[in-house]
Amino acid sequence: MIERADQQVLNYVSKAADAAHGVLRADQRLDFAKRLRARIETELGGGRRPRDVSKVLARFGDPAALVEREAGRLAAAGIATLRSRPPAAPTTTPVTTPTAASTTAPGTTPASGTAPASGTPLEEAGATLRFAAVADDRDLPPGVREHRGIAQERLTRRPGMDLPFAGLRKVAMFSANPLATDGRDARTIVKEHPRDTAAMVILVVAALLVPFDLPPVAIFQVPVMVWALGAALVLFSDTWTIRDKVLGIGAPMLGYSVGGVLIGGLRVGTEAGLSAFLTQFFDVSGTMFMIGTGLGVVWLAYRLLDVT
Incomplete structure (x- = not known):
């Protein structure tokens, strides 16, 4: 159980490192x-219980x-990150404010401290960049704000969330990369919960043995004995x-008792x-036992x- 818990922590830290x-x-x-x-x-x-x-x-x-x-914490502390690299040189044409140099007669030397007309870096020239104004959401009509919010939500939503049965398909990806499926593919779940998986398989086998009408062992029916083994594994699990x-x-x-009584009574x-x-x-x-087993295994x- 300690190895399983450590694997959960390692998977989480690995996802954070990848992000x-x-x-x-x-x-x-x-x-x-x-x-x-x-x-x-x-x-x-x-604590080392997986749950x-x-x-x-x-x-x-x-x-x-x-x-x-x-x-954000590093940026607030003034520490450079990959995201806070210096931005590329702006491509917007700089608009310079009128200076004394612009009114100087041709052939004369600009006054000291004024910005040259051209050929000088923007930092030295003291030019002011003019960008297109961005509309504030507060100034937009209510309908525009609402649809803009919907569009932003769809753009930031994780890929595959709107696809039908996306979670089910993710679980069924036996050969998938656990990092791509958030560790919720079938192979990873089976690998991290072998005893729980074995318990569900044994319960399914118990249900499948019902139609074969096997001879009892002493006074116990074979499907009941197999079911008891699976039930013991489920009871001793610390996952559910x-x-x-x-x-x-x-x-x-x-299903065996109540279902048998109800259906049997209706048929009689x-x-x-x-x-x-x-x-x-x-x-x-027997049929109701099989149906109940199927429902119980699906729930487990x-x-x-859900736990993983």
Whole structure:
């Protein structure tokens, strides 16, 4: 469990370091990553449960936002970063204010301290650059402000957010780069949660064994024994909450008992006796167990994705 928690922290710091490329210098990125890792360790306080680590990292927020905050802090302190390089020479034609030199008669020498007419750098000439005025949002009509805000939001939105089932496709990218999928692709999740994945697979196998009508072992049915193994792994997991565990392993039993009673009772009707009801119950209870198992595994998989 310690290795899994350390991997979560490493993935988060790596995302922050990647976001700092092009914003901070190499030495600044290294210092930022070290301080971020130390701050995370301080917040963890020695805890190494993956769920606790996820909560701490969630409080830190988006790594890119941390990089922007660090760049702002350095800029406020007057420390140069890659983003604060000197701007390129302006291409706007300088507009000089009238000086005494402009009124000097041809052939005469300009007075001392006045700016030359041409051929002198802008800094020496004291020229004033005139740029096009930018409209203030407060001066715009309400409708224009609203649509401008929508456009800016769409431009700054992360790519792929508006695509249908983007999150599902990201999880299904087995061969994807974890940094490109924020560590939420199926391969990374399976690698970081092997025991939880094995528990869900065992529950699915238990449901798939129901139609084969295997002979019981002593007095226990084989699907029930396999389900009990998967349920034990789920109970001893430290990834899911108690509610998640109850829903995940309780759904098959709920489907078997309650579903079997309801569906079996509807198929029998009110005229048949107990023997006919029991026959219908055992006919449909296996199917309801499979449906409940499927729903429980889907919930566990969803919560596993949500926790990671």
